[in-house]
Amino acid sequence: MSERRHHDMGGLDAGRVDRDGHDKAPWEKRVDALMVLLGKRKILSVDELRRGIEELGADAYDRYGYYERWMASMTNILLEKRIIEVSELGARMAELESGARTESP
Amino acid sequence: MSDHDHTGEHEHGHGGYDVDPSHHHPPQPDLEDTPFSRHQLMQMAVTGLLIEKGIFSADEIRAQIEHMDTIGPARGAELVARAWVDDGFRTRLVADSKSAAAELGMDIGPIPILVMENTPDTHNLVVCTLCSCYPRFLLGIPPDWYKSRSYRSRAVREPREVLAEFGTEIGPDVTIRVHDSTADMRYLVLPMRPAGTQGIGEEALAKLVTRDALIGVTLPRMT
Numbered sequence: 001m002s003e004r005r006h007h008d009m010g011g012l013d014a015g016r017v018d019r020d021g022h023d024k025a026p027w028e029k030r031v032d033a034l035m036v037l038l039g040k041r042k043i044l045s046v047d048e049l050r051r052g053i054e055e056l057g058a059d060a061y062d063r064y065g066y067y068e069r070w071m072a073s074m075t076n077i078l079l080e081k082r083i084i085e086v087s088e089l090g091a092r093m094a095e096l097e098s099g100a101r102t103e104s105p
Numbered sequence: 106m107s108d109h110d111h112t113g114e115h116e117h118g119h120g121g122y123d124v125d126p127s128h129h130h131p132p133q134p135d136l137e138d139t140p141f142s143r144h145q146l147m148q149m150a151v152t153g154l155l156i157e158k159g160i161f162s163a164d165e166i167r168a169q170i171e172h173m174d175t176i177g178p179a180r181g182a183e184l185v186a187r188a189w190v191d192d193g194f195r196t197r198l199v200a201d202s203k204s205a206a207a208e209l210g211m212d213i214g215p216i217p218i219l220v221m222e223n224t225p226d227t228h229n230l231v232v233c234t235l236c237s238c239y240p241r242f243l244l245g246i247p248p249d250w251y252k253s254r255s256y257r258s259r260a261v262r263e264p265r266e267v268l269a270e271f272g273t274e275i276g277p278d279v280t281i282r283v284h285d286s287t288a289d290m291r292y293l294v295l296p297m298r299p300a301g302t303q304g305i306g307e308e309a310l311a312k313l314v315t316r317d318a319l320i321g322v323t324l325p326r327m328t
Contacts, residue, residue: 010234010285014258017270021249027145032246033169034152037161046288050236066252068144075147084154092150097141103149
């Protein structure tokens with residue numbers, strides 16, 4: 001029998017369910033919209049998104065927030081498919097971080 | 106993609122990016138001088154690059170966000186209220202939710218949704234143990250608790266205890282069936298019509314049907 005992977009948590013012990021929610025932040029809604037549009041364009045499927053999330057590893061999986069996992073998975077798969085390149089992504093993130101460029105949408 | 110190192114730090118909850126500055130964060134030297142988290146920067150960069158490559162436009166992103174904002178549990182509630190007042194519709198909804206919803210001009214989306222009907226003998230509960238699959242086209246974006254480790258882990262093993270945490274008591278003689286959603290199959294609970302609602306119109310009935318009742322963690326009540 002194969003070993004249980006970190007995302008496969010059905011039946012495990014865990015604490016009480018915390019019913020408090022948070023309103024989705026604008027950036028989280030953008031991640032959601034990004035996924036829907038990439039799905040419609042047949043660039044990224046839900047199964048690929050999930051595969052990417054599962055491949056983040058147990059530590060990142062627990063540490064990242066929900067839409068952080070989505071964003072990391074989507075980015076990795078877009079890089080894997082060469083739809084975007086590591087170099088352009090790195091350059092763009094650095095520009096945004098330094099304030100040399102502001103967000104487009 | 107490199108990550109900041111802080112093995113042993115597991116204080117983080119699960120509900121998305123934390124914007125509370127008082128909440129303790131492990132040191133993230135690469136983030137100190139920017140208001141944006143690494144993942145926010147990634148989102149901005151990826152979105153910008155994909156727009157430049159002509160994969161979609163900024164307007165399409167905005168339109169999609171607006172569209173998702175309009176989808177909420179009211180759609181699922183409308184289906185349930187119709188099922189309560191129209192037995193034929195109830196039968197069709199349980200048999201084939203896609204065509205039943207289409208009768209009300211509603212599109213349930215590309216993924217099949219099975220409608221699980223509560224009866225005096227059976228209570229249904231929906232979870233996605235592996236991730237967060239959810240009938241988004243009928244309920245909107247899932248609540249944080251639905252995506253939490255505690256709900257995903259425990260709903261399949263101790264559903265009565267989980268339901269009790271939502272203030273829902275299910276009698277010991279009632280079977281609880283837990284449905285584990287997948288990317289290809291989603292579930293919606295069709296609750297029983299509450300007692301004391303005779304003579305109440307369809308629209309008013311729909312208001313009794315909450316998101317949580319459609320997931321199965323609560324029961325609709327006369328308010």
